Amino acid sequence: MSTYKIYTDQLTLIKEKPFKLEKEIQNIVEKNLQTLLGLDFIKTEFSIGTFRIDSLAFDSDKKSFVIIEYKRDKNFSVIDQGYAYLSLMLNNKAEFILEYNESKSGTLKRNDVDWSQSKVLFVSPNFTTYQKEAINFKDLPIELWEIKRFTNDTLSFEQIVNRSSKESIKTVSNSETITTVSKEIKVYSEQDHLENIEDDFLNIYAEIKEFLLSFGEDITIYPKKKTIGFKIGSKVFCDIVMQNKGIRLFLNAKKGTLKDPECITRDVSEVGHWGNGAYEVRFPLKSDTEMDYVFNLLRQTINKNKE
Template identity: 40%
Template sequence: MDLYKIDKQNMEKIIGSNFDLERGLQNLIENNLELTLGLEFVASEFTVGKYRLDTVAYDRDLNSFVIIEYKKSSKYSVIDQGFAYLNTLLNHKVDFTLRFNESFPEQKKVEDFEWGQVKIIYIAGSFTSYQMDAINNPALPIELFEARKYKNGYMTLNQIMKTSIPARFSHTHNQHKREVADKGINIDNASELTAPTEEQLLETSSENIRDLYQSMKDSLLEWDSSFEIKPTKLYIGFRLNHRNVVDFLPQKNALKVWMNLSKGELNDPEKLTRDVSHTGHWGNGDYELKIKNDEQLEYILSLLKQSWQQHRIEH
């Protein structure tokens, strides 16, 4: 991404540069994890197995661990190292769980985490075309971010978006298991690294519910094309600026929806939503809605739009 300074009708290109030391970039990111990546800090220079991981973070929305690595040079393989670290994580779940419990007041067991959602993030000044092509598969749990610094204390952090079109589920699932197995991950770990997909979560739903979900999805993406769709084992999350805005749970003959707003923030004059602020539920937010048809779709979309507008204003 190019950065320009505007002076009336003229523009001056601001030249960026890489960070001199990996540690300097690491300190910046670790001190601002929630702002930059929407994550919570767990550990720095965490040694486990044969490796020392730069940063271990926690994604609260996905209930999963994230490994972050910082690179100054482009002479490394994001695939080989990435899968080696992910394999180490999955083979040392107890170590990660204990470190989490040391960092947070809440106490969790190994089985409380979503291990299928773990991923690794690489942050560097730039990446080669080979590295970008290597991770250009939506099924791979590896993400790339380019970090550049500018004069006057500015910096940019931009994710390299994956542009390949996901294959049908059966192909993607089997191909992904083969890919990770080729990198030395046993079949159990390969299965865990195969994250849930929209198709999986929708496969038991009726055609009517599938169409209803698609209509709502189309509307959300029309409002904001930067929505990131994150399926979990329990629901399909629509994220913006690292935070879930709306969550969907497809059922056979209904669609459950959660809006990530606190109690009192939603204007629902027809009282279609249910207050779940003191009730256990899977999605994010204090408002739950169950839909069986599109009879009130326009009104329901107006409720979802309130959640989107709130998160857009906050960021």
């Protein structure tokens, strides 16, 4: 897609300013991890044995580690290299926890980490068609992100989204590494949360989902182990917990920041819960007319997370 600058009704093409070194890409991403990916930076050039990880990050929402690799060349296998790094992590959990605690002055323990949601990100100005096709599996803990810099001091950062594949990487690979890693790491899908849910609540979820996605392409679905998250950019602004007899909707806003004169939300700011934020709405509602009221709460939450 071409981008143009407008000046007195005349268009000038904004040209790409290629990165000369992988290190340039790495520096930009590491300094802006929260803005770009919503991740906490842990370590640059993290070495274990003969392996060196470009960037080690932590997803505080999922309580999992994220490995980030930067590429300018196109001659590498995202599958082989990605699973090699995940295998390295699972076989060296203590070293990853130690690095986190030294970096964050924390007390993270092995059981505090959800290793099942670990993943690898590859960041590059370009990926080949083969590499893009290689990620078309429903359960692949590997993501591709394209980064481009332009002459007007702007940057694009976009995930290569795989097609809605129903095929599992485990069914097409005989790799021992992939088999071993797949026993511990699971990629959660939206559908995982919708199994065995009553139709009435599936319909409510579909209504909420349609409303949220109507706000534009910046809104994305973010399935996790316990919840279905919805993100605006890199921020999770709400979480939905699907249950057999109801739905729990968590709104990611600080206590006292949403206008709720009808008091239909529950204050969970000091209560342990799976979602983010201080507000909870439970379904079923007292009446169908309250759905518009919930939509207003969601609209407020989206606006708060844009600030």
